[in-house]
Amino acid sequence: MTGANKKTGEKLAEAEAIERAKQGNAEAFQALYDLHKRRVYSLCLRMTSNSAEAEDLTQEAFLQLFRKIGTFRGESAFSTWLHRMAVNVVLMHLRKKGLQVVPLEDTTENEEESPKKDFGAPDPALSGSIDRIRLQKAIDGLPPGYRTIFVLHDVEGYEHNEIADIVGCSIGNSKSQLHKARMKLRELLKTSRAEKAIRP
């Protein structure tokens, strides 16, 4: 089966599962869960950096989805609807924990969280040495505000206008915080590489 055919088959299976889930079919609920669990869980995990919280939030996102599935009319992709719901569940959770979800506007920029201006550092370039495990660890090390914007934009592929809408900030703020998040990641990756180099 070609990739395109497989995808079409999955969409058909998903459409059928949605209709059956609307009727309360248990197998259909599980089929939808199986189709999307990894992406939803990964999103929750990256935004919280905590596997137990990520599992709870995955559970909550799917339950919210299943409770509302009768209202799904197919105007948008089902996955888009689900992921948006998952993002909202995570953001709500972070807000309840008192974490800074909405990135600070530039005027109130926190110096400690701001990446260092690093124009001419002599250390070698990172490109080519970034492995995904180190990158994931570095993302975990970002402050929650930066992490949210970075995960939504660079990992999940949301546009700045969508992020602004989701987290409740301006488009300009989203752009500027994303840049700072990337700069901070670069710094964290360089530190991590340096630590690895001096370890016996």
Place this chain on the structure above:
Amino acid sequence: MTCTEFQQVLPDLLEGQAGGESTAHLQSCHACAELVADLRAICDEAQHLPLAEPSDRVWANIQRTLEAEGLVRTPMQAGGILFQPSRQWSPFKWLAPISAVLALAAGVFVYSNRRPTQVAVNPPVSASLPQSQAGNSGADLDDEQLLAQVAPPMRAAYADNLKSVNSFIRDAQQDLEQNPDDEEARHFLMDAYEQKETLYDLAMNRSVP
């Protein structure tokens, strides 16, 4: 363009909106070129981060909650095919012919004990049944022949039950035609045939001692 000025336009450059000045600066400044390469590498790798798998407890909890909240219906209610509410199926509909068959059995038993030769006069209609009978509308010539053999006091009850079971067969066949791979639909159709077979057996006085 200085490095400080370049840094200010760097976000736009990464979004693909590079001006001529910044491109020229990149070609002449190794440090800024390296910075851009690093940030691009981070963006590229971020798109390919591996997905993680939640533990089984997540689905177990979801399933439990769905059941507790009544969002999951039993196969009889939601199994999708035979008992979709929109088609006005109800599990109670199955109780009707079953109870009718039992009542009929009792009636036949009493009646045949009183007049033992009345029912089984002619050779039995094929009781192994009834693909062909149910194949059309479920009701056909065999049903009429059967009813003709049944003693008049029981005929109306048999006719009602045959009508009911034929209706089940029709619906079950329709569901199976629409969903040929649905095992549940196949199972219900077989059940419907078996019910009709039971009716024939009763009418032919074979299942009554």
